[in-house]
Amino acid sequence: MLAGLVMVVFIVAMSVLAPFLGTQDPTFLGSQVDSPPSPRHPLGTDIGARDMLARVVWGGRFLLIVAALAVILCMAVGIPLGLLSAYRGGMVDRVVTLILDSIYAFPSLVFALIIVIVFGSSVFIYALAIAVVYVPSYFRVVRSQTLTVKELPYVDAAKSAGAGRLAIIRKYIWPNIIPSVVTVATINFADAILITAGLDFIGVGNLTRPDWGVDLYYGREAILSGAWWVIAFSGLMILVTTLGFSLISEGYAERTNPKLR
Amino acid sequence: MGLRDYVIIRVLLTIPLVLILLSVVFLLIRVLPGNPCLLKFEHNVNPQLLATCESSLGLNKPLYVQFVDYFLGLFRGNLGLSMVDFQPVSAQILSRFPATLELVLYSFMVAVIVGILLGSLGATRRGSVTDGAVKVIGILLYSWPVFFLGLIFQLIFGVYLNWLPTGGRLCAGCQVPQGLTIGSVHIQTGLYTVDSILAGNLPDLVDSVRHLILPALTLGLVISGVFIRITRTNMLETLRADYVTAARARGLKDRTVVYGYALRNALLPVVTVMGLQFALLLSGAVLTETEFNIDGIGRFLVDRVNFLDYTAIQGAVVFIAILIATVALFIDILYAYLDPRVRL
Numbered sequence: 028m029l030a031g032l033v034m035v036v037f038i039v040a041m042s043v044l045a046p047f048l049g050t051q052d053p054t055f056l057g058s059q060v061d062s063p064p065s066p067r068h069p070l071g072t073d074i075g076a077r078d079m080l081a082r083v084v085w086g087g088r089f090l091l092i093v094a095a096l097a098v099i100l101c102m103a104v105g106i107p108l109g110l111l112s113a114y115r116g117g118m119v120d121r122v123v124t125l126i127l128d129s130i131y132a133f134p135s136l137v138f139a140l141i142i143v144i145v146f147g148s149s150v151f152i153y154a155l156a157i158a159v160v161y162v163p164s165y166f167r168v169v170r171s172q173t174l175t176v177k178e179l180p181y182v183d184a185a186k187s188a189g190a191g192r193l194a195i196i197r198k199y200i201w202p203n204i205i206p207s208v209v210t211v212a213t214i215n216f217a218d219a220i221l222i223t224a225g226l227d228f229i230g231v232g233n234l235t236r237p238d239w240g241v242d243l244y245y246g247r248e249a250i251l252s253g254a255w256w257v258i259a260f261s262g263l264m265i266l267v268t269t270l271g272f273s274l275i276s277e278g279y280a281e282r283t284n285p286k287l288r
Numbered sequence: 289m290g291l292r293d294y295v296i297i298r299v300l301l302t303i304p305l306v307l308i309l310l311s312v313v314f315l316l317i318r319v320l321p322g323n324p325c326l327l328k329f330e331h332n333v334n335p336q337l338l339a340t341c342e343s344s345l346g347l348n349k350p351l352y353v354q355f356v357d358y359f360l361g362l363f364r365g366n367l368g369l370s371m372v373d374f375q376p377v378s379a380q381i382l383s384r385f386p387a388t389l390e391l392v393l394y395s396f397m398v399a400v401i402v403g404i405l406l407g408s409l410g411a412t413r414r415g416s417v418t419d420g421a422v423k424v425i426g427i428l429l430y431s432w433p434v435f436f437l438g439l440i441f442q443l444i445f446g447v448y449l450n451w452l453p454t455g456g457r458l459c460a461g462c463q464v465p466q467g468l469t470i471g472s473v474h475i476q477t478g479l480y481t482v483d484s485i486l487a488g489n490l491p492d493l494v495d496s497v498r499h500l501i502l503p504a505l506t507l508g509l510v511i512s513g514v515f516i517r518i519t520r521t522n523m524l525e526t527l528r529a530d531y532v533t534a535a536r537a538r539g540l541k542d543r544t545v546v547y548g549y550a551l552r553n554a555l556l557p558v559v560t561v562m563g564l565q566f567a568l569l570l571s572g573a574v575l576t577e578t579e580f581n582i583d584g585i586g587r588f589l590v591d592r593v594n595f596l597d598y599t600a601i602q603g604a605v606v607f608i609a610i611l612i613a614t615v616a617l618f619i620d621i622l623y624a625y626l627d628p629r630v631r632l
Contacts, residue, residue, distance in 0.1 A: 125304055125305075125308065126308055128305070129304070129305045129308040129309050129312075130309075130312075132567055132612055132616060133309060133567060133608070133609060133612065134567045134568070134570040134571040134574070134608060134612075135567070135571055136571035136572075136574055136575070137570070137571060137574060137589065137605065137608060140574070140589070140590075140593065141313060141316055141317070141593075141601065141605065142316065144593050144601075145316050145317065217431060221433055224433060224435075225433070225434075225435060225571075225575055228435045228575065228578075229574070229575065229578045229590050230590075231590075231593065243433075243435055243436060243439060246439055247439065247579065250439055250442060250443045250447060251447060251454070253443070253447055253448070255443055258436070258439045258440075258443070262433065262436035262439065262440070265433050265436060266431060266432060266433060266436065269431040269432075269433065270427065270428065270431040272431075273427050273430060273431045274427060277427060
C-alpha cells in the first residue's frame with residue numbers, strides 16, 4: 028500500500044507541478060522527428076519532433092483530471108442510487124438493478140467509446156463516459172452492503188428507539204459501506220486511466236493534446252522503425268499510475284478485510 | 289428447481305438485458321449530429337437524391353417507427369444496411385466475427401492456463417517468496433495497459449528480433465485457408481487455425497499461429513492477472529477446508545490433495561468470474577485488434593465510428609450485447625450444473 032501511495036503521489040505531484048518544472052512546450056513541433064534520447068532531448072522526440080520529456084511530464088494531467096472527475100460523478104450517482112434501491116425495494120429496486128446490471132455486463136471501453144463519439148472528447152464527456160460504465164459497480168456494493176446491514180439487530184434497535192431513516196443511514200449504514208466504496212473507487216481510478224488512455228490510443232480523442240495515450244497512438248508507427256523511446260516512457264507512466272492505484276486498493280482491502288491476507 | 293426450469297428462467301432474464309442495451313445505444317446514436325446521407329454525398333446533392341437516400345435508410349420516418357422497424361428486423365437477423373457502403377450490416381459483422389472469436393479464444397486459453405498455474409502455485413506456498421512474487425505478478429498484469437504490452441511485444445519480437453509478424457492474420461497476399469469439403473458439404477469456420485487443420489495445410493497453420501501468438505499473448509496475459517488473484521484466494525480458502533485436512537490426515541500425497549481435491553473445488557467460483565471477464569476480454573479485443581490490424585468486430589466498430597455509420601455501430605453493439613448475454617447464460621447454466629446448490 029505504501030509503494031502504491033508513493034507512486035500515486037509522484038505522478039500527481041509531477042502533473043500538478045508540470046508548469047513549474049521548466050520543460051519545453053509539449054506541443055511544440057520541432058524539426059528532429061523520432062530522434063533518440065540526446066542531451067537536448069533527454070527522452071528523445073516523437074513523430075512530430077516534440078520533446079518526449081515534456082510530453083511525459085505534461086501527459087498525465089488530462090488523464091488524472093478525467094479520472095478524478097469520473098470518480099466524483101460515480102460516487103454522486105452510484106451511492107445514493109444504491110441506498111435508495113436497497114431501502115425502497117420492490118419495483119424501483121428491480122428496474123434500477125436490471126438497467127445497471129445490463130450496463131455492468133457490457134464491455135466498458137465500447138460503451139465509453141460510443142459516448143465520446145456522440146458527445147465529443149472534452150474532459151467532462153470523458154468523465155461522464157467512464158461514470159456511466161462505473162456507476163453500476165458503486166451501486167452494486169452499496170446496495171448489497173445496505174441490504175445486509177439494515178437487517179442487523181442493532182439497526183432494528185435504533186429504529187425502535189425512534190431513529191429516523193437519515194440518522195440510521197448516517198450513523199450505522201454509512202460506516203459499513205465506506206470500506207467497499209473506497210476499494211471500488213481506487214480500482215475505478217485505475218480503470219478510468221486505462222479507459223481514457225485506451226480511447227486516446229485508438230485515436231478517438233484529441234490527438235493534439237499532450238497525453239500518454241496519444242503518445243502511444245503515435246508510437247504505433249514509430250516503433251516500426253525501432254523508436255522505442257516514443258512508447259517506453261509514456262507507457263511506463265500509465266503503468267505506474269494504474270499500478271499505484273491497484274496497490275492502494277489491494278492494501279486497503281487487506282487492511283479492512285483480514286480474510287484476504 | 290430443476291435444471292430445465294432454471295435454464296428457462298435464465299434465458300428469459302437475458303432478453304431485457306439485450307433490449308435495454310439496444311434502446312440505450314439506439315437513442316444515444318440518434319443524438320449524433322450530422323446526416324450520413326449528406327456525408328455520403330459530401331454535401332453537394334440535389335434534394336431529390338437526398339430524399340431517396342434518406343428513405344432507403346429509413347431516416348425519414350419518426351424515431352419510434354425506426355426503433356420498432358429495427359427491433360423487428362433484429363428477430364430476422366437483419367441489422368439494417370450500412371450507411372457507408374449500403375451493404376447488410378449483419379453480413380459484415382458475421383464475416384468479421386471469426387477473427388474476434390479466434391483472438392478471444394486463444395487469449396482466454398492463455399489467461400486461464402497462466403492464471404490457474406500461478407494462482408495455485410502461490411496458494412500452496414502461502415507466505416513464501418514464490419507467493420509474494422505471484423501476488424506482485426498478478427497485480428502487475430492486472431494493471432498493465434493492454435495496448436502498452438502489445439507495443440512492447442511488437443517492438444521486441446516483431447521489430448528487433450524479427451521472429452513474429454506485428455499485424456494481420458496471414459502473410460501479405462496469402463490465401464485464406466479453405467477448410468474441408470466432404471461431398472457436397474463445405475466446412476469453413478473462418479478461424480484460420482481450425483480451417484488450415486481441416487484443409488490439412490501445415491504451412492497455413494504455422495502462418496496463422498505465428499500471427500496469433502503476439503495478440504493472444506498480449507490480451508491473455510493482461511486478463512490472466514484477474515485469474516491469478518481469484519484462483520489464489522479461492523485455493524487458500526479451499527486448502528483450509530475440513531475435507532482437505534481429512535484427506536491429508538489419511539496420508540494422501542500432497543499432489544493428490546492439492547490437484548485432485550482442492551483445485552477442482554477452488555475452480556468453481558472461478559467459472560462465474562469468467563463470464564464477467566468475457567466483457568473485459570472484448571474491451572481488450574477492441575484495442576488489440578486495432579493494434580495488430582486484425583479485421584474483427586472491434587476494429588470494424590472503431591473504423592465505422594469515424595464514418596458515423598449509425599447502423600454499423602448499432603449492429604456491432606447489438607451483436608456484442610447478444611454475445612455477452614449468451615456467454616453469461618452459458619456460464620450460469622454450467623455453474624448450476626456443476627454446483628446444484630445454485631438451483632435451490
